[in-house]
Amino acid sequence: EIVMTQSPATLSVSPGERxxxxxxxxxxxxxxxxxxxxxPGQAPRLLIYAASTRATGIPARxxxxxxxxxxxxxxxSLQSEDFAVYHCQQYNNWPPWTFGQGTKxxxx
Amino acid sequence: QVQLxxxxxxxxxxxxxxxxxxxxxxxxxxxxxxxxxxxxxPGNGLEWIGSIYHSGSTxxxxxxxxxxxxxxxxxKNQFSLxxxxxxxxxxxxxxxxxxxxxxxxxxxxxxxxxxxxxVSS
Numbered sequence: 001e002i003v004m005t006q007s008p009a010t011l012s013v014s015p016g017e018r019x020x021x022x023x024x025x026x027x028x029x030x031x032x033x034x035x036x037x038x039x040p041g042q043a044p045r046l047l048i049y050a051a052s053t054r055a056t057g058i059p060a061r062x063x064x065x066x067x068x069x070x071x072x073x074x075x076x077s078l079q080s081e082d083f084a085v086y087h088c089q090q091y092n093n094w095p096p097w098t099f100g101q102g103t104k105x106x107x108x
Numbered sequence: 109q110v111q112l113x114x115x116x117x118x119x120x121x122x123x124x125x126x127x128x129x130x131x132x133x134x135x136x137x138x139x140x141x142x143x144x145x146x147x148x149x150p151g152n153g154l155e156w157i158g159s160i161y162h163s164g165s166t167x168x169x170x171x172x173x174x175x176x177x178x179x180x181x182x183x184k185n186q187f188s189l190x191x192x193x194x195x196x197x198x199x200x201x202x203x204x205x206x207x208x209x210x211x212x213x214x215x216x217x218x219x220x221x222x223x224x225x226x227v228s229s
Contacts, residue, residue, distance in 0.1 A: 001170075034215040036154075043203055044154065046217035055217060087154055091213040096169040099154040 002026050002093050006086075006100035012108040019075040021103045023088035028068045032092035035064055035073045038102070039084045047086075048073065075105070083107055110135035112204050112220035120198075120227050126191040130204030130220060131184075137162045138182045142207035144216055145178060145189045147200040155200075159207050159214055160187055167211075194227045201225075 003026040013019045023033065031051040036044035046055040048064035051071060061076040075082055088100040116128035130143070137143065144159040158168035160178045168176050172191070180187040191198060201224050205216035 032213055036216075043205075043219035043222050044216075045219070046215065049208070049215045049217075089154070089215060091209060091215050094212070094214070095156075095167055096171070097156040097214050099156070101153040 001096060002029060002090050002098050004088055004090055004098050004100035006088055006103045008103060009101070010104045010106060012106050013078050014108045015078055015080060017078055017108075019078055019082075019105050021073040021075075021086055021105070023066075023071040023073070023100050025069045025071075025090055027093070029090040029092035031067045032090060033064075033066070033071050034089045034091065035062075036087045036089065037082075037084045038087060044087060078105070110206060110218060112206065112218065114202060114204050114220045114223040116202075116223060116225070118224060118226060120194055120225060121229050122195055122227055123193055126189070126194050126198060126202075126225055126227075128189045128202055128204075128223065128225070129186050130188070131186045132206075133185070135206075136182075137180060137185050137187065142211065142214060143180070143187050144205050144207040144214060146203045146205060146216065146219075147198075148203070148222075149197075149200040152200075156214075157189065157191075157202075161211070165211075196227050199225065199227045 035048040038044040052064045085102045142159045145157040177190040201222040203222045205219040207214040
């Protein structure tokens with residue numbers, strides 16, 4: 001089973017600043033990685049798939065990069081609605097598909 | 109756009125079977141895609157449980173495989189989850205979702221709103 005490790009666990013950022021979130025896989029997942037945003041009491045929402053492709057309706061301030069074992073989600077000019085928990089998920093090696101433990105982006 | 113809605117008991121006794129249904133609207137399950145179940149214990153991360161195709165083909169998380177059954181009812185446009193011999197460790201919010209990418213790769217969009225299932229006597 002591939003273990004996904006996200007860092008940091010919590011990221012404190014001021015509105016308007018950039019947030020950089022990391023996701024590391026225990027072995028290569030190529031570019032088969034997705035990112036989700038989850039707000040309190042809500043279901044996750046797909047942001048990015050194939051490491052860098054934005055899902056439909058996702059603003060351009062969200063961008064993904066990386067391949068192999070190292071991935072980054074960058075949120076430029078953080079808006080108030082962006083403060084949430086972000087999860088990464090690999091879908092290269094199955095079963096099972098696995099998720100990271102999440103990074104909480106909070107207001108500094 | 110496709111919408112998913114979970115339903116089922118919010119409280120299940122230890123050793124019993126958890127049963128949930130996911131109703132899909134604005135899209136016919138028979139048209140394609142895989143459909144999945146994912147859960148999230150309180151304060152924890154997400155865990156994929158399993159996925160099913162409209163034909164009934166399934167694949168499960170090995171850690172749960174011995175206790176999980178996912179089925180599909182195309183006439184009702186819904187799919188279901190059964191998890192047997194539950195313990196407190198199965199307490200979680202259970203989500204259903206459409207699985208994109210095909211049999212060899214699943215990412216999930218959209219998701220249902222989720223339903224909390226508590227295992228307690």
